[in-house]
Amino acid sequence: MPDSTTPPGRSTPVGTFAAIRRLYSYAKPAMPRIYLGMITGLAAGIVALLIPQVLRGLVDGPLQSGDSQQIWPAFTLVLALGILEAVMVFLRRFFVLTPGTHIEARMRNALYTKLQHLPVSFHDRWPSGQLLSRAVSDLNLIRRWISFGLVLLVVNVVMIVVGFVFLFNISWILGVLFVLCSIPLWIYGFLFENKYSVVARRSQDQAGDLATTVEESVHGIRVLKAFGRGKYALKNFSHQAEMLRGTEIEKAQAIAGIWLWLLLVPDVTFALGLLGGVWLAVNGEITVGDLVGFFATATVLRWPVESIGFLLSMTFDARTATDRFFEVMDTENSIIDPDEPKTVADPKGRLVFDNVHFRYQDSPERVPDIVNGVTLTIEPGETMALVGLTGSGKSTLTALTTRLYDVTHGSIAIDGVDVRDLRLTELRTLMAMAFEDATLFSASVRDNVLLGRPDATADDLAEAIDIAQASFVHDLPDGVDTRVGEEGLSLSGGQRQRLALARAVAAKPSVLVLDDPLSALDVNTEALVEAALRRVLASTTALIVAHRPSTVMLADRVALLQDGRITAVGTHSELLASSEHYRFVISSLEDEQQQSRSEVSS
Structure with a gap:
């Protein structure tokens, strides 16, 4: 965090008249x-x-x-x-x-x-x-x-x-x-x-x-x-x-x-x-x-x-x-719409990572890229689980898909079009994200869930709530019109996470990106959400960051991320048989899940 003497973006001092003249x-x-x-x-x-x-x-x-x-x-x-x-x-x-x-x-x-x-x-x-x-x-x-x-x-x-x-x-x-x-x-x-x-x-x-x-x-x-x-x-x-x-x-x-x-x-x-x-x-x-x-x-x-x-x-x-x-x-915005934007005429949801690299601008040269040459293809309608140890670059990779950050080398394409060649509004209509850290706004449940698709019907809203197992909203004082507190802190962590998942589902994107969206759920609710999610994932391309073995089970294939690189891709069974590091990662996830269940039961 910058201190008061060196604020970020501090501009070169100019004269008083020149500075104030800019207000004109x-x-x-x-x-x-x-x-x-x-x-x-x-x-x-x-x-x-x-x-x-x-x-x-x-x-x-x-x-x-x-x-x-x-x-x-x-x-x-x-x-x-x-x-x-x-x-x-x-x-x-x-x-x-x-x-x-x-x-x-x-x-x-x-x-x-x-x-x-x-x-x-x-x-x-x-x-x-x-x-x-x-x-x-x-x-x-x-x-x-x-x-x-x-x-x-x-x-x-x-x-x-x-x-x-x-x-x-x-x-x-x-x-x-x-x-x-x-x-x-x-x-x-x-x-x-x-x-x-x-x-x-x-x-x-x-x-x-x-x-x-x-x-x-x-x-x-x-x-x-x-x-x-x-x-x-x-x-x-x-x-x-x-x-x-x-x-x-x-x-x-x-x-x-x-x-x-x-x-x-x-x-x-x-x-x-x-x-x-x-x-x-x-x-x-x-x-x-x-x-x-x-x-x-x-x-x-x-x-x-x-x-x-x-x-x-x-x-x-x-x-x-x-x-x-x-x-x-005066801060330059590097993530902007292209001068000659392209469009995806018939969205299918094919997502391709081609030699993707990413590093923060202020990272020292001696520090390797956070995402270091990822090449991966997710076919339309396929669910790909992304697993790896903490710090392997999973969340960063998912953030690159919707251009929350831009790749520093390589490309990400959806249906053959580089995401940097799409207008940001179109890109973020084609893709929807649910984050592990679920953030809600001081608005009604309805407005929070339909944030990405405000013109959705009441049936779409009910379907999204049902898939996310967020039926608790009907017990709130004003139902879906209940106004949640600042950042949704009036709700529990699991409730916020389910509403964030419902928000992503309600957007009905071509590609659904989920960054460990079930981490705050108890075992029974997690099972219900996973069962409902299978219906959605059957027709939607999905990239899921998995921190639990049960989440991995939702995927058609699994990509193993290690030190910013994809080191193995295959089904869960194939990777268990062929990759020692994958077995170690899954074992670690099972230990974490078992510890989480013990904490919940106690």
């Missing part, structure tokens, strides 16, 4: 409203800057001359500007509130679609918590930045520029003073980006690791309780949480550092400006109205200047969230 393809439909939000926000800012100019004229005009009749027009103008500013702020929020949610939904749907398309090898490497944090917290952060952070950053930067123009118009000397005093802010802002980006990325990765730990603890709660390892799990969680807390404190310290400058520099600048402004007013360089207008304008600019700190931190958070999002989206 998702934000494009919402940009008109985002632009309107910026325009109304700028209008509110400009109106706010105009009010000090009115006050400037008020001080130098009616207040100085004592003409009270001129005060009311100025008062009315200030009131009107204040109301107009409030309306513009309301419109800014109105325009930007909804588009961000649409962008977030569009990105989340794209991420989920990408995760569905990426091969199993990707999910083998990526912790689920890392993916979950990207799909939830990172996209939520991006939404908030686009809706508010980006708009306010643009609006406030423009306000600062326009405000400085007003300041220079009133007094170029005081304007230069304010510009010079702002230089430390820009320098520190640049240093802040380099430091904060690293810490923010580490924080988000650690949050993903922590989410993985929580998920594993929840899913494994039965094991933790059974072995009394709750304190151990808590200690591991606390350690990771403490690391995340330390990183968050480091983030807070970085933000506090820039806030120190953002608060200190303007205060010092105001003090110097006041001192210089009074001196200029005394010497007749500026009027009292100019001085009032200057500091009123500077006061309006104080919020935009001070906001730069948290807007920058929000922007850098959004940048790292964007990087993490595109690390997944």
Whole structure:
């Protein structure tokens, strides 16, 4: 499992602008409203800057001359500007509130679609918590930045520029003073980006690791309780949480550092400006109205200047969230539909392995292939049992048939067509799998069983349940419409396995691939399932990974897998007579089955 400092798929860092610019393809439909939000926000800012100019004229005009009749027009103008500013702020929020949610939904749907398309090898490497944090917290952060952070950053930067123009118009000397005093802010802002980006990325990765730990603890709660390892799990969680807390404190310290400058520099600048402004007013360089207008304008600019700190931190958070999002989206998917797909016009179910090799991408060269030159032919309607010791490559070989992984050499063909030349949807319609580790979804029994063939009839559903000896579903509160819990954990292991077998049978494939689908069943249920399966296997090509001698008995022929190679093929009787290794494997399976029966009976 990758740690927080070296997440899988970590991309080469790019600039903040270049990283965030990649969001445009998702934000494009919402940009008109985002632009309107910026325009109304700028209008509110400009109106706010105009009010000090009115006050400037008020001080130098009616207040100085004592003409009270001129005060009311100025008062009315200030009131009107204040109301107009409030309306513009309301419109800014109105325009930007909804588009961000649409962008977030569009990105989340794209991420989920990408995760569905990426091969199993990707999910083998990526912790689920890392993916979950990207799909939830990172996209939520991006939404908030686009809706508010980006708009306010643009609006406030423009306000600062326009405000400085007003300041220079009133007094170029005081304007230069304010510009010079702002230089430390820009320098520190640049240093802040380099430091904060690293810490923010580490924080988000650690949050993903922590989410993985929580998920594993929840899913494994039965094991933790059974072995009394709750304190151990808590200690591991606390350690990771403490690391995340330390990183968050480091983030807070970085933000506090820039806030120190953002608060200190303007205060010092105001003090110097006041001192210089009074001196200029005394010497007749500026009027009292100019001085009032200057500091009123500077006061309006104080919020935009001070906001730069948290807007920058929000922007850098959004940048790292964007990087993490595109690390997944940029992952190359090697298992895709061919450019010129072929089709199996009249499926018979002939399955051919031709010199098949497979190894994981990150496997060292010195490690031999997991599947190392398998050549095997399964004729239409034939049932082939695949037996071998643990680690011989049985499950891996079955996973290659439906392209959960792709062969690294050789080919697998169904009815003469390489599986890589078929569309994935057609391939996975022709073939169905039942895994030893039966996974169900938080849906009804009906939806779980008909997952591979949702248009199946009620008779098809009943037949699949009958073959899998899963009649227990009729005793559930709502029968086949009963919603099973997360991953089906509300059911026993044997019940989950029977529903997984029913799911494979209900798909009515041309080739049925079963990876030890009966391992969690008791002896009596196993016998009933095997008897019912014979009806299905009589007309369906099947490849069965057998961990029990009784499962081997279902097969027409048996293939012996040893160290990734097929070393013998024949009937059970033939291999018993000719292969010493086969006799050893069968003896081992019998011992395991006998031990399993003893455990059940006890």
